[in-house]
Amino acid sequence: MPAPVHPHPVHLPLANGLRVCLRHAPRLKRCAAVLQVAAGSHDVPLAWPGLAHFLEHLLFLGTERFPAGEGLMAYVQRHGGQVNASTRERTTEFFFELPVPVFTDGLMRLADMLTHPRLNLDDQQREREVLDAEFIAWSQDAKAQQQVALLQGLAADHPLRGFHAGNRDSLPVESEAFQQALRGFHAHFYQSGQMTLSLAGPQSLTDLQAMAQQFSDQLTPGPLHPQAAPPALMQGSARCYQHAADRHLHQVITCDAPREALAFLCTWLNASAPGGLLAELQARRLATALQASVLYQFADQAVLDIHFTLGSEREPATQIEELLHDWLSFFAHSDWTALREEFALLNARQQQVQGALALARNDAHDLSEQGAAALKAMLDSLHLPASRHPWQLPPNNPLLRAPAKEERAGLIRGQTSAHRGLRTFAQDRSRGRRELSALTFSQALADDTGEGALYLHWRFDSAVPTGLESLLRPLCEQARQAGVELSCETIATDWQVKMHGLHEPMPAVLEALARCLSDSNGPLPPPAPVPMIAIRELLKALPACCAGVQPEPQGTTASWATARWQGLVTGLPASCEAAIKAAAARLPGQPATLPFTPQALDGQKRWHAVNTESSEAALLLFCPTPVQTLADEANWRLLGHVLQGPFYQRLRVELQIGYAVFSGIRQINGQTGLLFGVQSPSTSLDGIVEQLQAFLEQLPSLIERCPDLGNQALAQQFAAQALPVNQAAELLWHAHLAGHSSRYLDQLQQLIQQRTREDVQHAAQQLNDAAGGWQCVANGRCINDDWQAAS
Incomplete structure (x- = not known):
């Protein structure tokens, strides 16, 4: 098992009022910072809705000390980290994660952008157009509109009912009054007393505290300004209401319970175990899914949403509400002792496996006596009738506990040592065939970290059986609670399963997966589609488009009997190997080495039209490397490293083409290539392609002007000892599919260090010539004859 996190985060108030939370976790490969400002959308003057979100955007546009090209976003991207920000109702968060050697430079940039924003008028005018584009997308997004409609049951004067998104009309940057409000909001809230800094990393608590103090010294000092209390969530004595739309029913409860209680x-509301609410709703065919979550929490106010996905629009809401109230009544009068112990185990396990950023954001607490009393009081206040249904509390998650060790390894179940010689030759031969399957145990990652990864890849003769994602959903949740992220993905006629996390429960998760797949009775109905913005719809469709496999006719059913599978295990100690092999022997299908056959485009430009039901133009351009050598991959990775910042600066900042603009290396089915993505509310697909090609044509001069190609910064991102296990495993999986050696990470790191400017120029020429072909996935028809429409 990995070294545990420090049992409790260390909370410190610094001299200037900055509150600090420190988490020391030696197992981490990276360090993360989360800076929370106690001010959000509801703290803005009523005349200027969207001002808080607007300011959050402006802070990323550079300072005198660190212009945009050297600011936090560009710096984090250059070093392979992650960075973002979020404006909520009463808080604004800025967060990033970086490799340990460069983390303090990231903190320095964060402090500078918070304290010394330029706020010049040209930047504001450009960024207002970005927010206006986001507003247009938000106003057309089905999920966002459902959220707005859901909150209509609250009191009309509560700010949750108001408009806070911000657009061209609500952000009059030319107005002097607006400028005074913007600078006043920044001066009032963006100072030390209004902020909390959370740090998580492998450094000692002493070092983390020193970093926090250094960060604190750069801030504008100031006191904590209490935030105004909002009006009541609901009028009178009402505490809850229902909202129904399409095949969705929401039961909304307003309360004052603390975060840990909710x-x-x-x-336990979300638990899918037999005897629970979801299992009963599914048995009665009243609902297919249930998701309880907290929509809002501030001071002594909270909004709890219990969301039911219905089997049809005609399901009786009153029956569902009665069952919910009956379960809540049963739960309120149950003994929570075992559940509180299980809840504490769940929280501890999550801290054991979370990455640096997730750990820095973790504010989970065990249920205290005060929290339990508050939850009991909240449930009592609903005045629920006595429960009549024979409900059951969820059982303990067996994956959370270490499996019992078998005393007699190598015996058939039921045998003793006296029977050791009774195994038949047929059993031995069968066992041998399964153990010589296409399950590769890689030693590319150290096996002493407590974490590992397992990949499984099935190939079917026809379409992948439907409903596998729904089938595995309960197991995915159990595995997640135990510290293993289990996910699956369908790509044309291939199906992949990934496991990342603690190696101790992984054999049991694999055993449960094999049992789940073997016990499934035919294809299940596919899950209900989840509303997504256009660019996310395209990203979901991209792997199948790149696979080049024609969709099977409706009604085609795949057979597990003829399916073939292969797998990769890495990071797991030798002590797990026998258990993994035994569990894998029960997987359906035949173990086999599947050939790696990337689609040969031969310089062609393919256009895949995908319906996203969005009026905005959205486009992905995937450009595979011409050949699958490691040298070619190193050239293209360095090219992607060089162009990432300038691409964003040109299309997102200067041309204002769209708010969703990104680029970078992407590996799809083992194939490496450069991916560009743009979604725009104002520019057509023709215009996006034109600007993309214009940018690519400028690459030779961009490379020539670049003083440092960043070989060292990029190469360091592929050091196995500095990569989180899940990221390293993902790279190794694609290398395995492509037939590279187990020394892939070391070889790639060395090759990146050796690349010259001429190598990168050559890659840029290959890219412009579409030497490896271009795959365009867009939400519109083929724009001209330069492209070949895909079937």
């Missing part, structure tokens, strides 16, 4: 309640 997290405890949601955990």
Whole structure:
């Protein structure tokens, strides 16, 4: 098992009022910072809705000390980290994660952008157009509109009912009054007393505290300004209401329960175990899914949403509400002793496996006596009738506990040592065939970290059986609670399963997966589609488009009997190997080495039209490397490293083409290539392609002007000892599919260090010539004859 996190985060108030939370976790490969400002959308003057979100955007546009090209976003991207920000109702968060050697430079940039924003008028005018584009997308997004409609049951004067998104009309940057409000909001809230800094990393608590103090010294000092209390969530004595739309029913409860209490309640409401609410609703065919979550929490106010996905629009809401109230009544009068112990185990396990950023954001607490009393009081206040249904509390998650060790390894179940010689030759031969399957145990990652990864890849003769994601959903949740992220993905006629996390429960998760797949009775109905913005719809469709496999006719059913599978295991100690092999022997299908056959485009430009039901133009351009050598991959990775910042600066900042603009290396089915993505509310697909090609044509001069190609910064991102296990495993999986050696990470790191400017120029020429072909996935028809429409 990995070294545990420091048992409790260390909370410190610094001299200037900055509150600090420190988490020391030696197992981490990276360090993360989360800076929370106690000010959000509801703290803005009523005349200027969207001002808080607007300011959050402006802070990323550079300072005198660190212009945009050297600011936090560009710096984090250059070093392979992650960075973002979020404006909520009463808080604004800025967060990033970086490799340990460069983390303090990231903190320095964060402090500078918070304290010394330029706020010049040209930047504001450009960024207002970005927010206006986001507003247009938000106003057309089905999920966002459902959220707005859901909150209509609250009191009309509560700010949750108001408009806070910000657009061209609500952000009059030319107005002097607006400028005074913007600078006043920044001066009032963006100072030390209004902020909390959370740090998580492998450094000692002493070093983390020194970093926090250094960060604090750069801030503008100031006191904590209490935030105004909002009006009541609902009028009179009402505490809850229903909202129904399409095949969705929401039961909304307003309360004053603390965060830990509501997290405890949601955990058990969402449980899918037999005897619970979801299992009963599914048995009665009233609902297919249930998701309880906290929509809002501030001071002594909270909004709990219990969301039911219905089997049809005609399901009786009153029956569902009666069952919910009956379960809540049963739960309120149950003994929570075992559940509180299980809840504490769940929280501890999550801290054991979370990455640096997730750990820095973790504010989970065990259910205290005060929290339990508050939850009991909240449930009592609903005046629920006595429960009549024979409900059951969820059982303990068996994956959370270490499996019992078998005393007599190598025996058939039921045998003793006296029977050791009774195994038949047929059993031995069968066992041998399964153990010589296409399950590769890689030693590319150290096996002493407590974490590992397992990949499984099935190939079917026809379409992948439907409903596998729904089938595995309960197991995915159990595995997640135990510290293993289990996910699956369908790509044309291939199906992949990934496991990342603690190696101790992984054999049991694999055993449960094999049992789940073997016990499934034919294809299940596919899950209901989840509303997504256009660019996310395209990203979901991209792997199948790149696979080049024609979709099977409706009604085609795949057979597990003829399916073939292969797998990769890495990071797991030798002590797990026998258990993994035994569990893998029960997987359906035949173990086999599947050939790696990337689609040969031969310089062609393919256009895949995908319906996203969005009026905005959205486009992905995937450009595979011409050949699958490691040298070619190193050239293209360095090219992607060089162009990432300038591409964003040109299309997102200067041309204002769209708010969703990104680029970078992407590996799809083992194939490496450069991916560009743009979604725009104002520019057509023709215009996006034109600007993309214009940018690519400028690459030779961009490379020539670049003083440092960044070989060292990029190469360091592929050091196995500095990569989180899940990221390293993902790279190794694609290398395995492509037939590279187990020394892939070391070889790639060395090759990146050796690349010259001429190598990168050559890659840029290959890219412009579409030497490896271009795959365009867009939400519109083929724009001209330069492209070949895909079937």
